[in-house]
Amino acid sequence: MNFLELGDIPFLQEAVAVVGYPQGGDNISVTKGVVSRVEPTQYVHGATQLMAIQIDAAINPGNSGGPAIMGNKVAGVAFQNLSGAENIGYIIPVPVIKHFIAGIEESGKYMGFCSMGLSCQPTENVQLRNHFKMQPHMTGVLVSKINPLSDAYGVLKKDDIILEFDGVPIANDGTVPFRNRERITFDHLVSMKKPNETALVKVLRNGEEHAFTITLQPVSVVFTSMVKMSGDLQVKLQPLVPVHQFDKLPSYYIFAGLVFVPLTQPYLHEYGEDWYNTSPRRLCERALRELPKRAGEQLVILSQVLMDDINAGYERLAELQRLKRNCGGQVKKFNGIEIKNLKHLCQLVENCSRESLRIDLDDDRVVALNYESARIATSRILERHRIPSRMSIDLLSGQNSLLMDSAE
Incomplete structure (x- = not known):
């Protein structure tokens, strides 16, 4: 038996083929499409927001868990589609898969993906940047909420401007450089960290720059369903009210x-x-x-x-x-x-x-x-x-x- 190797993140417009056993028949099914987007997306079953690859190949019930193949390598795993739309499916990219496997190998169980426990606001408005004493050459995002249970709660403060994460400058819209002329929200860098790993965060506070070291922890459930509704970049916080109750009997x-x-x-x-x-x-x-x-x-x-x-x-x-x-x-x-x-x-x-x-x-x-x-x-x-x-x-x-x- 020959095994397929894990490949890299496909570029936009690259062709992929999704293999699986979706509803509508008993034989193996292969659908083809191209990559439309690569960006953090809410994972419906995990209630978390991680990098995902959007493709225009049909992904139907039964496809989940099947490989998305690019050439002779696996580009990802099919896991969900966009309800109410035609031929918009999502696959889990290789970096997320490798991060998950590495966590299992190290600890013997799924630990989750890390979060800073912050809600941040873009600083694209000039008056907003002036109000927080940002110099013309500075870019970053405004801290609007901090999870009291996170390590950042005792380090960062509301109204801090996060300028850099691990030396990577953050744009006013919350993105960082990604591959060739592409950009992705900086929380992707956070999610790829290992549990208890530290990150160097550069912030602007009251017009003065500071550098802080923050320990990142995984969250059991990351709540993001209010992202678009609130206009924030992301709400990576462990919720007071659980989003899902998988593999758990109700408490009463x-x-x-x-x-x-x-x-x-x-x-x-x-x-x-x-x-x-x-x-x-x-x-x-x-x-x-x-x-x-x-x-x-x-x-x-x-x-x-x-x-x-x-x-x-x-x-x-x-x-x-x-x-x-x-x-x-x-x-x-x-x-x-x-x-x-x-x-x-x-x-x-x-x-x-x-x-x-x-x-x-x-x-x-x-x-x-x-x-x-x-x-x-x-x-x-x-x-x-x-x-x-x-x-x-x-x-x-x-x-x-x-x-x-x-x-x-």
């Missing part, structure tokens, strides 16, 4: 028929294709724009109410979230303690020693329950709805001792 906690879950984008997608306009406005805005303030932070929401006498009158709380777009249903406090995540809420409820408990939601609504009556009702409700456990598996692991105590 049920108490007195109240079903609590962490907010995720798949949850918002349940509002339909037009989820951005039909889902609760508060939750949607926080999902798209807000950053975590601490590690492990989640937005916990009351998703539904399983009817019982114990929660009579509270069923409207979950309905308001669906009927009124300004109602979020986020759980803010339990007995006056701010909720960090679903596991924290679970621990507070399970360890509650008060006769009466209070849950505060973000729309100033309150849930009050007698703890002992609610605990008894929980078992009754779970049995009625044939639910085997009041909490998901990920929460059960941290509650083994509590469950054993309650069994005794």
Whole structure:
């Protein structure tokens, strides 16, 4: 058996052939096209923005994972197309493939691609550059937001101008030189770094130039769906609300028929294709724009109410979230303690020693329950709805001792 070697990034207008087994037949399929663009593109399945090659060869369901061949070498791997358009497909280029393989070989698992954790604004406007004291020969981008969990948070500041990344000048539109007279956004240089590798960043702060060394870390999920909507170059930040939940069972906690879950984008997608306009406005805005303030932070929401006498009158709380777009249903406090995540809420409820408990939601609504009556009702409700456990598996692991105590 002869193996194909990995090649280089094809140039614009070079011909490629996509090989695979797409829908519509059982035999192998080969479609040909030419390279239209080479630029960072949002990877739908990974919720990340990395270099991709756009081609005009048809890529259909079933093509994903198939090679794109240029001559006698592999130019990339087919992985997605542009919905609503004809013959616009994307392949993962060789540098991204090699970076992925190298990470697996070094650590034994997928670590992700690095990010600085920044949102940057172009400085193409002359008045904007003058305002931040940029000299005529200077080019760069304006730092508008920094992820509090990133290494850059303690080094860079809002309103810094990033002039260079590892000695490579950054243009006012955020691009850097790439091959022959081509340009690509500078975050491509960031994404090709290895985890824990450092980068030398040259910035302009209050009219003075500074050089900082920043340690780059991979992000489990890189959120970029607001790039075009916000007008920023890129939002390479780990989101407060996860974009995807691949290979992971949903987390939940049920108490007195109240079903609590962490907010995720798949949850918002349940509002339909037009989820951005039909889902609760508060939750949607926080999902798209807000950053975590601490590690492990989640937005916990009351998703539904399983009817019982114990929660009579509270069923409207979950309905308001669906009927009124300004109602979020986020759980803010339990007995006056701010909720960090679903596991924290679970621990507070399970360890509650008060006769009466209070849950505060973000729309100033309150849930009050007698703890002992609610605990008894929980078992009754779970049995009625044939639910085997009041909490998901990920929460059960941290509650083994509590469950054993309650069994005794």
